[in-house]
Amino acid sequence: MARDAILAEELTYHYGELVAVDRISFNVAEGEILGFLGPNGAGKTTTVKMLTGQLKPKAGKATLLGMDIARNVEKVQGEIGVCFEEINLYEQMSAVENLRLFARLFNIRQFDAEAMLRRVGLAGREKDRVETYSKGMKQRLMVARSLVNRPRVLFLDEPTAGLDPASSEAIRSIILEERERGATVFLTTHDMMEADKLSDRVAFMNQGKIVALDTPHNLKQQYGKRALKAKVTTESGELEEREVTLDTPETPSAVQKLFAQNKVVTVHSEEATLEDIFIKITGRGLTE
């Protein structure tokens, strides 16, 4: 059984009277990708800041790779990589200079910046000033920077937000490669499709609390409904839509009846998205 890379117990943070994170407890196993989902202001960023040693919890405790984060900030930060949502590169420096600076701060002597840049698809532009890069290129460089120390735990905050499909796909591939390498990935995102595709488990956060935490499949099973949607031709020749709810005891007979009584033109299955489930649980959407 995999050990916990991250373990949060009753983790709490408040800004004055405002409770940003309200006694949350969860774990992330080594090598797992956890999608951390929630609308703006849900407390995701504050949670990440506590897990990365930027904020000291007001109550509760968090450990990373067995180390109490609040007491071992420097050691913890040597084991993690963080990719922020906002671009925060040294734009007057080149990509190579950016990566080498951070490698040196991590005390890494043998670092092949060019190879890392090839990996994120920035070969050929490595010596150009970052200010000349497109947003997608900058984001890929941000991901590259978060990997310079071969982190055991990787925190990614909206790594594909606002990117073109090719850049997004490139970053998703890197995330999966990192998981293959054995890294744990803590993925904060608004993109439900991305979370569904990449995450082993997802946590829904709302108003400072974790309101659901499970695999995407289990969440869909528990909160969503799957349905069979068919288009049938009526006696008058018009197209009509029929729906049969799946995963119920009545499903087999309902399907049989659908095909027996109608002329079925098209048929497809439909299942709830994570967004549907989030709305169902919290009563509000992710973008609210």
Added chain:
Amino acid sequence: MSLKRVRILLGKEFLHGPKNYIFIFSIVAPIIISLFFSLIFGTLFSEKAKLGVVDEGSSQLVPMAQELDSLVTREYGTVSEMKQAVETGAVDIGIVLPSGFDSSVMQGERIEITAYVWGESLAKNRTIIGVTIADLVRELTGQEAPIEMESITLGDGESIPWNDRLLPFIVLMAVFLGGLMLPATSVVNEKEKNTLEALVITPTTIGDVFLSKGILGFILSLFMGILILVLNQAFGTEPLLLTMVLALGAVMAVELGMILGALVKDFTTLFAVWKFGGILLFAPVFVYLFPQIPEWIGRIFPTYYLIQPIVELSQQGGSWPDIAINVFILIGLDLILIAVVMLTLRRVKQYAT
């Protein structure tokens, strides 16, 4: 805190700091202003200090003075001729050496000499002449000069040369632009671009980041302070002491820059604070610009304890005893500010990220 990481960050600052317009401004502005004032007040290419002498006997002091490169010595036949030369500024100071001057000083007799001083002569010229006369007498007699000099100012005695009055302002600007504004703007820039967050998420601490910026600010501040004094030919007779005072001033500037950088979140606020805070920092300068303002008003402001020793050493020919108290106060202020910096950084660590 890790010295290795401070060194790495300092390397980055040295490499990329000069691209910062504040860095360039910190170097260019004091030099341009200094040259501008020098041109305006005609002291840029000022000649050597000029001494006028009426020798009523045949003192060896006159040929000895004439041999010196640092001084122009002109001999006059009568006191009235020399006084006229002083009044018109042909010489900075005129003295009358009575008959038997050499033998009297060699016998250790106390002699009174009247020095006629051109009211608009530069303080540094007065200092140079005063120190030179004392040195020459010591050389002549092999002992401390047993002479008492009474000064009589001729011409516009109230008028302290503007170049002398403006020197504290230019020196303070040189020290504080580099020392205060460079670290402050550099930190605020990192905050605005969120690169500070990227740095402190590595094992690098806030202290490492601030110290690296502070070191660059200190180097620039000290360099500019020395450069401005050199450009204004105001290094005086105690260059090491003056450098030490400048270094203490640079420390003060850097500390204030760190505090400002830590507390301020954006450039708009930083420059607003600089405008208001600048008045407080530069307030003691007005005491030197307008000597009719009582000196005690200057003592209220911390930068007075930097400016006073600099003026004393560079313009008044002062030495350690003349500045010791104020230097100790300056050291005390630096120590207090270090404590404030530490407290501020602790606060930044908790809230700024």
